[in-house]
Amino acid sequence: MKKILVIGGGAMGSAFTIPCIENKNIVTITEPYNNIFIKNLSSKNKFHSALKVSLPKKLKFRKFSENLLKEKFDLIVIALSLPGIDFIGKKLKKFKIKTPILVLTKGLKYEKKNKKILTIPEQLKKNYNVSNISILKGPCLAKELAKKNQTNVIIANKSIKKAQQIGKMISTSYYLIEFSKDVIGIEVCSAIKNIYSMIIGAGQSLNASSNLFQKSVIEMKYLTKYFKGQEHTIMGLAGVGDLYVSAAGGRNSKMGSYLGKGYTFKIAKKRFMPYDTVEGEQLAKEIAPFIFKKVSKRKIPLMISLLKTIINNKRLKIKV
Ligand SMILES: NC(=O)c1ccc[n+]([C@@H]2O[C@H](COP(=O)([O-])OP(=O)(O)OC[C@H]3O[C@@H](n4cnc5c(N)ncnc54)[C@H](O)[C@@H]3O)[C@@H](O)[C@H]2O)c1
Numbered sequence: 001m002k003k004i005l006v007i008g009g010g011a012m013g014s015a016f017t018i019p020c021i022e023n024k025n026i027v028t029i030t031e032p033y034n035n036i037f038i039k040n041l042s043s044k045n046k047f048h049s050a051l052k053v054s055l056p057k058k059l060k061f062r063k064f065s066e067n068l069l070k071e072k073f074d075l076i077v078i079a080l081s082l083p084g085i086d087f088i089g090k091k092l093k094k095f096k097i098k099t100p101i102l103v104l105t106k107g108l109k110y111e112k113k114n115k116k117i118l119t120i121p122e123q124l125k126k127n128y129n130v131s132n133i134s135i136l137k138g139p140c141l142a143k144e145l146a147k148k149n150q151t152n153v154i155i156a157n158k159s160i161k162k163a164q165q166i167g168k169m170i171s172t173s174y175y176l177i178e179f180s181k182d183v184i185g186i187e188v189c190s191a192i193k194n195i196y197s198m199i200i201g202a203g204q205s206l207n208a209s210s211n212l213f214q215k216s217v218i219e220m221k222y223l224t225k226y227f228k229g230q231e232h233t234i235m236g237l238a239g240v241g242d243l244y245v246s247a248a249g250g251r252n253s254k255m256g257s258y259l260g261k262g263y264t265f266k267i268a269k270k271r272f273m274p275y276d277t278v279e280g281e282q283l284a285k286e287i288a289p290f291i292f293k294k295v296s297k298r299k300i301p302l303m304i305s306l307l308k309t310i311i312n313n314k315r316l317k318i319k320v
Pocket residue numbers: 007008009010011012013031032033034037050079080081082083084085087103104105106107136137138139140141142153277279
């Protein structure tokens with residue numbers, strides 16, 4: 001029985017507590033940012049408005065505070081979306097937290113000063129001196145995990161032993177875990193699939209989308225190798241696995257379908273998805289300056305088209 005703190009009471013952080021509790025851990029969740037989630041988690045029946053389920057009675061909710069971070073936990077899980085990484089990095093640095101960290105957040109950061117793309121563990125290490133980081137990624141719709149549907153994910157750490165220790169702590173009969181040493185490849189794949197699922201969504205038929213799927217995998221392979229990830233990671237859960245789930249059932253592919261119909265991003269967002277976070281858009285804005293300057297346009301034509309569409313708010317043009 002271990003003590004786990006989950007930071008982020010959104011859909012993913014909350015769903016993640018379910019296997020953790022089932023695996024007999026003492027689980028505390030905290031939410032630093034969103035008042036609706038705070039209300040959900042502190043209510044008597046713990047009904048989560050995004051997941052549409054009540055969370056386990058044993059789940060403890062604590063108000064977010066710096067003191068909470070100073071308490072003793074065996075694992076701290078970060079389940080905030082990308083803008084929350086700087087927020088939590090600053091807090092962890094201030095208290096020199098040495099507890100093992102598990103990051104669920106997906107995304108990449110562009111470091112303007114050095115003109116470099118950083119993965120989330122690189123960002124936490126470099127900017128906030130946080131070490132002992134593992135990552136958990138792969139195809140997981142939070143709503144399905146909350147219903148205890150079979151979910152297969154992958155934990156990566158350069159030390160497989162550390163990844164396995166965490167896996168043992170959180171896996172159940174329906175939350176099944178693979179392991180990898182390829183932290184960079186898994187970080188890159190799990191971020192860029194948000195952009196490629198928009199591209200696949202833009203195909204207006206299954207036939208057209210299948211063609212875009214195949215060409216997206218080739219570009220993902222190129223980019224993963226470019227950033228020094230391992231080629232085989234593309235064919236794993238964080239690569240094609242996560243691309244499939246996002247293209248079949250996510251907000252990015254829904255936005256992609258409007259782009260494919262000829263709407264500009266801003267009009268589609270305002271008209272059809274005003275309250276949805278489209279992670280592919282956030283990532284496109286983050287990495288576009290780097291991709292436009294540093295990566296061969298010939299090698300990643302789909303990515304370039306999508307970035308231009310978002311950055312210049314122009315209609316999507318895909319030539320395949
Ligand atoms: N690893 C996995 O298996 C997996 C699966 C699904 C989603 N995810 C990732 O988990 C992350 C969260 O996804 P979600 O579905 O829970 O999203 P969500 O919108 O339901 O929740 C977002 C969370 O981030 C916090 N947040 C947002 N902006 C913030 C800011 N500026 N500062 C601090 N906190 C902020 C919110 O308060 C909330 O806790 C995303 O990066 C998503 O890609 C991971």
